[in-house]
Amino acid sequence: MKYDFDQVIDRSANRAAKYDERIKKFGTNDVIPLWVADMDFKTAQPIIDALKSKAEEGIWGYTSRPDSYFDAICSWQQRRNGWQIDKSLVSWSLGVVPALSAIVKVFTNPDDKVMIQTPVYSEFYDVTEAWGRVVVENQLVEQGGRWTIDFADFERKAKEVKVFLLCSPHNPLGIVWTKEQLKKMADICIANNVLLVSDEIHSDLIFHGKKHIPTATVSKEIAGKVISCISGTKTFNLAGLQASTTVFPDLETKERFDRFWTNMDIHRNNAFSSVAMEAAFNEGEEWLEQLLIYLDGNFEYVRSFCEKRIPQIKVNVPDATYLMWLDCRGLNMDNETLRTFMIEKAGLGLNEGYTFGRSLSGYMRLNAACPRSILEQAMKQLKEAVDANT
Numbered sequence: 001m002k003y004d005f006d007q008v009i010d011r012s013a014n015r016a017a018k019y020d021e022r023i024k025k026f027g028t029n030d031v032i033p034l035w036v037a038d039m040d041f042k043t044a045q046p047i048i049d050a051l052k053s054k055a056e057e058g059i060w061g062y063t064s065r066p067d068s069y070f071d072a073i074c075s076w077q078q079r080r081n082g083w084q085i086d087k088s089l090v091s092w093s094l095g096v097v098p099a100l101s102a103i104v105k106v107f108t109n110p111d112d113k114v115m116i117q118t119p120v121y122s123e124f125y126d127v128t129e130a131w132g133r134v135v136v137e138n139q140l141v142e143q144g145g146r147w148t149i150d151f152a153d154f155e156r157k158a159k160e161v162k163v164f165l166l167c168s169p170h171n172p173l174g175i176v177w178t179k180e181q182l183k184k185m186a187d188i189c190i191a192n193n194v195l196l197v198s199d200e201i202h203s204d205l206i207f208h209g210k211k212h213i214p215t216a217t218v219s220k221e222i223a224g225k226v227i228s229c230i231s232g233t234k235t236f237n238l239a240g241l242q243a244s245t246t247v248f249p250d251l252e253t254k255e256r257f258d259r260f261w262t263n264m265d266i267h268r269n270n271a272f273s274s275v276a277m278e279a280a281f282n283e284g285e286e287w288l289e290q291l292l293i294y295l296d297g298n299f300e301y302v303r304s305f306c307e308k309r310i311p312q313i314k315v316n317v318p319d320a321t322y323l324m325w326l327d328c329r330g331l332n333m334d335n336e337t338l339r340t341f342m343i344e345k346a347g348l349g350l351n352e353g354y355t356f357g358r359s360l361s362g363y364m365r366l367n368a369a370c371p372r373s374i375l376e377q378a379m380k381q382l383k384e385a386v387d388a389n390t
């Protein structure tokens with residue numbers, strides 16, 4: 001089946017946080033929402049069909065998780081990433097962020113330190129600080145437009161932290177970490193008794209011939225130490241269904257995590273999420289392959305538009321995710337001025353760069369997962385605003 005990603009879908013009655021929460025986030029509805037990480041595309045037809053059929057059942061009582069659900073997850077990982085997951089070490093959770101939060105709570109104590117690589121998905125700060133733990137930043141360093149790891153700093157800080165939250169692939173920089181980088185980070189964590197947690201939610205959204213390597217596949221020793229968080233919600237645009245998978249290094253670690261959720265009486269999927277995930281992992285590949293080509297076209301559109309027409313803004317084309325990191329330092333604005341400029345002058349609802357790395361100034365994140373015509377309008381508005389400002 002051929003999917004039409006150019007189709008503009010009216011989400012005004014879709015209860016879409018991306019649209020409905022614009023007033024809360026930006027103070028106005030009058031912005032093109034290119035912020036929170038979901039897509040303005042319909043998902044794969046087999047998922048829609050499976051959910052329709054579930055809806056037709058008319059009974060959505062307490063819902064079990066059949067083996068076929070876990071089989072679908074494991075066979076997807078095996079097929080696409082060569083990762084053979086031991087099913088006995090797999091647990092379910094409401095989402096990757098709830099899983100990360102539970103991990104921080106269960107495996108650390110108040111005032112313990114948690115390392116993150118900034119700029120990074122801002123909830124990494126939140127899940128740490130919410131429990132009274134302390135964020136330690138291993139800041140990624142930019143060299144000629146490419147970002148990389150300061151390993152000397154990483155090694156120094158690994159000596160003082162209990163947990164390292166790795167974002168692989170990386171949001172917002174779209175980096176696909178190499179096997180060597182993963183091994184080096186994991187080895188340092190193991191040597192310093194740091195619990196390694198690998199958030200791989202974006203691992204199906206990979207471009208430019210890169211290959212995602214699940215951290216747990218780097219070596220047997222690392223598999224015995226890492227907690228991996230995976231999900232189909234980013235891949236297939238199912239975030240509102242709230243489900244994710246956590247893979248543990250051993251049974252004892254898994255049981256401690258499971259006990260946390262059982263104590264909260266949260267131990268079942270909602271009736272629709274496992275059905276959607278199963279259909280996605282078993283039958284979603286055709287849609288995904290077409291999506292990746294479309295997204296890559298979107299990246300190229302934004303990159304070349306800015307290069308030719310808004311040279312003050314330098315665009316990072318991601319190798320993973322659908323999120324583009326915009327270096328707006330050429331506009332010479334402080335963070336607050338840049339935020340106001342994007343909302344009030346350009347009419348764009350973007351994420352502020354400083355929420356991903358608190359010491360950063362002059363960056364924004366743009367979600368490119370929308371029909372090209374929306375991006376065209378967004379770029380036009382941005383150019384006009386920049387021109388009017390100079």
Ligand SMILES: Cc1ncc(COP(=O)(O)O)c(C=O)c1O
Nearest residue numbers: 037095096097098121171201244
């Ligand atoms: C790195 C990363 N982890 C987790 C999430 C959200 O996960 P969930 O919706 O499963 O809680 C996002 C969403 O943007 C993300 O970018």
